[in-house]
Amino acid sequence: MLTRTASWTSHSSMDLEHGSKKPSAAPTAATSTSTILQVRERFMALQPIVLRASAILATAVAAAVMGLNTQSYTAVVAIIGTRPLMQTFTAKFSDTPAYFVTANAIAGAYNLAVLLMRRLILRRRTASLIVHMLDMVIMVMLATGAATAASMAYLGKNGNLHTRWNPICDKFGSFCNRGGIALVSSFIGVALMLALNLLSAAANASRPNAVGH
Amino acid sequence: MAKVQRLISIVLRLAAAAAAAAAAIIMVTSHETTSFFGLEMEAKYSYTPSFIFFVVAFAVACVYSLLVVLVRPGSTASRLVLMSDVIIGMVLTGAVAATGALSEVGKNGNTHAGWLPICVQVHEYCNRVMGALIAGFVALVVYFLIIMYSLHELAEPLCSCHY
Numbered sequence: 001m002l003t004r005t006a007s008w009t010s011h012s013s014m015d016l017e018h019g020s021k022k023p024s025a026a027p028t029a030a031t032s033t034s035t036i037l038q039v040r041e042r043f044m045a046l047q048p049i050v051l052r053a054s055a056i057l058a059t060a061v062a063a064a065v066m067g068l069n070t071q072s073y074t075a076v077v078a079i080i081g082t083r084p085l086m087q088t089f090t091a092k093f094s095d096t097p098a099y100f101v102t103a104n105a106i107a108g109a110y111n112l113a114v115l116l117m118r119r120l121i122l123r124r125r126t127a128s129l130i131v132h133m134l135d136m137v138i139m140v141m142l143a144t145g146a147a148t149a150a151s152m153a154y155l156g157k158n159g160n161l162h163t164r165w166n167p168i169c170d171k172f173g174s175f176c177n178r179g180g181i182a183l184v185s186s187f188i189g190v191a192l193m194l195a196l197n198l199l200s201a202a203a204n205a206s207r208p209n210a211v212g213h
Numbered sequence: 214m215a216k217v218q219r220l221i222s223i224v225l226r227l228a229a230a231a232a233a234a235a236a237a238i239i240m241v242t243s244h245e246t247t248s249f250f251g252l253e254m255e256a257k258y259s260y261t262p263s264f265i266f267f268v269v270a271f272a273v274a275c276v277y278s279l280l281v282v283l284v285r286p287g288s289t290a291s292r293l294v295l296m297s298d299v300i301i302g303m304v305l306t307g308a309v310a311a312t313g314a315l316s317e318v319g320k321n322g323n324t325h326a327g328w329l330p331i332c333v334q335v336h337e338y339c340n341r342v343m344g345a346l347i348a349g350f351v352a353l354v355v356y357f358l359i360i361m362y363s364l365h366e367l368a369e370p371l372c373s374c375h376y
Contacts, residue, residue, distance in 0.1 A: 092325075143303055144310035151263045151311035155318065156326065162260040163319065165328040194303075201364075 049115065051196045056111045058189035059142065063104035066149075066182035071175035089171070103145030104186055107138050107193070132200040139193040146186045153179055215286070218366055223282055225359045230278035232352035233305075236345050237271040240264060243341035247334050256331070256338040263311040264342070270308040271349060274301050274356070286366070295363045302356045309349045316342055 070092045114121070114131055121127045157176060159167035169176040246255045258264040277297070284290050320339065322330035332339040 090325075140303075140306055143306050147307035147310035148314040151314045152318070154262060155315065160261065162255065162257075163328075163331045165318075165326070168326050 048196065048199055049118070051192055051199065052111050052115045055189050055192040055196065056108050056115065058185050058192060059104045059108040059111070062182045062186035062189060063101050063108060065178055065185065066104070067101045069175055069178045069182065071172045100145045100149040100182075100186070103141050104182075104189065107142050107189065110134065110138050111193075128200070128203070132197070135193065135197050135200055139190065139197055142186065142190050142193060146183065146190055149179070149183050149186070153183055219286055222286070222359070222362060222366075225355060225362060226278045226282050229352055229355040229359060230275045232348055232355055233271040233275035233278065236348035236352055237268050237275065239341055239348055240268050240271075240345035243338050243345065245335045245338040254331075254334055256335040258342075261315060263308075263315045267308045267312045267345070267349065270304050271352065274305055274352065277301055291363075292367070295360070295367065298356070298360050298363060302353070302360055305349070305353050305356060309346065309353055312342070312346060312349070316346065 070090065114134075121131050153176070155165065155167075156179075157167055157169045159165050240258050244255075244257050246253065248254070258268060281294050281298075284294050316339070318328060318330075319342075320330055320332045322328050
């Protein structure tokens with residue numbers, strides 16, 4: 001146990017020396033391969049930033065597209081005498097439980113907050129563990145939201161003959177299209193957050209031969 | 214110490230297999246026929262793709278849990294097992310979420326889409342589906358414990374409990 005903590009403190013002191021975004025190469029590496037190692041370390045240090053930025057983009061797009069998703073059409077419902085009676089049918093996202101939009105909005109805001117506070121988190125052990133746990137929680141929340149929305153979208157597109165639920169996508173075509181785009185974007189966000197999770201897990205492992213920062 | 218860890222891991226996996234099997238079996242045996250204003254209405258799990266996905270996901274999880282008990286701890290296969298544990302956990306989460314959404318629509322309906330609730334007519338079917346959802350949720354919690362425990366075994370972040 002003593003050797004393990006010693007290796008951890010030496011690693012973190014190297015972080016403090018060389019800054020947070022560029023972890024130093026291993027001190028025992030030969031100089032000819034040190035540049036390659038440095039490039040590789042730099043690439044690996046950039047990965048979480050790129051992943052988080054893409055996750056923010058994906059979840060924000062999903063939340064925005066679904067949130068502004070509304071379509072209405074007016075149809076003639078009945079004819080009284082000579083005057084037709086018109087009624088407007090509207091489909092809004094808030095007709096279904098707004099869990100999907102909420103989950104995506106929370107995930108986007110959380111990722112944005114973590115990205116902005118990256119400098120504070122990178123050097124501290126407990127903070128990076130807390131971020132990892134929250135990453136997992138937010139990813140599962142996103143996954144449940146996406147699964148819920150997917151089952152609703154399937155129901156809206158195909159209906160269910162046995163329960164006499166009619167499909168609504170033939171009447172609200174562009175509502176369904178936009179909802180589909182939001183769903184795909186949310187799934188991409190879930191995949192990105194899964195990759196982020198694996199990266200955090202690799203980085204937080206306390207083994208001496210762990211890969212990552 | 215290693216034996217205690219292995220015992221805990223085996224107990225957790227058997228519990229997960231039992232809960233997953235219960236969820237799948239309860240969902241499969243949910244079947245009710247009722248007559249409604251002269252129309253015959255039948256409710257079965259196989260009429261809804263989300264429920265089929267639920268059954269398949271939990272059956273796969275049950276078989277997987279039973280098979281994984283045979284893996285030796287500490288080998289490379291145990292790292293693979295951890296990864297597939299996470300994947301199966303996510304699949305189960307998706308299954309429970311989709312089934313929950315559909316059950317909510319079945320119970321409350323959706324006036325904007327013109328979908329009427331069906332739970333008033335097929336009350337027993339709805340109860341069975343609710344039971345399957347509860348068992349599935351229990352299986353999900355146990356899977357979460359398995360993943361946490363495996364992570365704790367492989368890489369102890371803050372705890373110095375074992376060597």
